[in-house]
Amino acid sequence: MNFKRLSTALVCALGFAAPAFAQSVIDHPECVAPANPGGGFDLTCRVAQTGLAPHVSSPVQVNFMPGGIGAVAFNQFNTNRADDGSAIVAFSTGSLLNIITGKYGAFDENSVRWVATAGADFGAVVVRADSDYKNLKDVMDDLSSDPQSVVVGAGGSVGSQDWMKGALLMREAGGTPMQMRYVAFDGGGDAIAALLGGSIEVYTGDVGEMVPYLESGDMRILAVLSPERLDAPFDQIPTAKEQGYNVEWTILRGFYMGGKTSDEDYKKWVDAFNAAYGTEEFAKIQHDKGLLPLNMSGEELSASIEERMKTLREIATEAGLVQ
Structure with a gap:
């Protein structure tokens, strides 16, 4: 499905359809x-x-x-x-x-x-702005050669959707989800704080929650887990697929x-x-x-x-x- 065309089409459609509802009390x-x-x-x-x-x-x-x-x-x-x-x-x-x-x-x-x-929303692979990981390949190479060397964290325990994103990356790197060194947090806010504080190296979060942090320059998105590139402000961020990794999460x-x-x-x-x-x-x-x-x-x-x-x-x- 072409999500960019879907987005444009829906926005256009919304402009022409404005049903008149009274305020809900x-x-x-x-x-x-x-x-x-x-x-x-x-x-x-x-x-x-x-x-x-x-x-x-x-x-x-x-x-x-x-x-x-x-x-x-x-x-x-x-x-x-x-x-x-x-x-x-x-x-x-x-x-x-x-x-x-x-x-x-x-x-x-x-x-x-x-x-x-x-x-x-879509999944995202996120690192700190000063991370040694410059692109998704750097992360995937380490996951492939030494999974325990990469500290992945997110707002969810094993089996959560944020864990699933990391598990999909791990599988694509040739390993198994249980090889992943994963730290669970109670929500994305806590995981982001841990990333900025250096407790984890890679955050498998969501694109939407990254807007304020990208504006501040504190973090970088290495890949979006969408079928195609998204519209601005994320249009310069490559998908995992275009970098050669078949990982997607909507x-x-x-x-x-x-x-x-x-x-x-x-x-x-x-x-x-x-x-x-x-x-x-x-x-x-x-x-x-x-x-x-x-x-x-x-x-x-x-x-x-x-x-x-x-x-x-x-x-x-x-x-x-x-x-």
């Missing part, structure tokens, strides 16, 4: 980022906070609920906040993978209500609610996102956050999640993460 609207500030979940909630501002009756507040790379929040919204109609929770493809591998406990994808997407970013949320409250959030999707302003927010405008809500998103879960279960089984 939501008491104390909240977006829960299930990690510490600074990572991909934070970014996802900021899209909702800014993008929904004209379409909800009160400003969306962003709150953080770290723990278990989303497990604490997932359990909260399946127990004592299962009917909370005022809150949405950020999720990513990694959250779906955590459900599959049992990291979220007894609850599964059918335990919550899938609300809407914030857009699509991240869906979006929001869910508790499974016992009323249809009325659920519809308010879905309507608000649909209204936002029909504006050029929302498309610009997605672009500025490094996301492609992959816009789905309500039943369409729920059906997409069902299909994605089937595919991810196949991948997880192949990697030996589930039986």
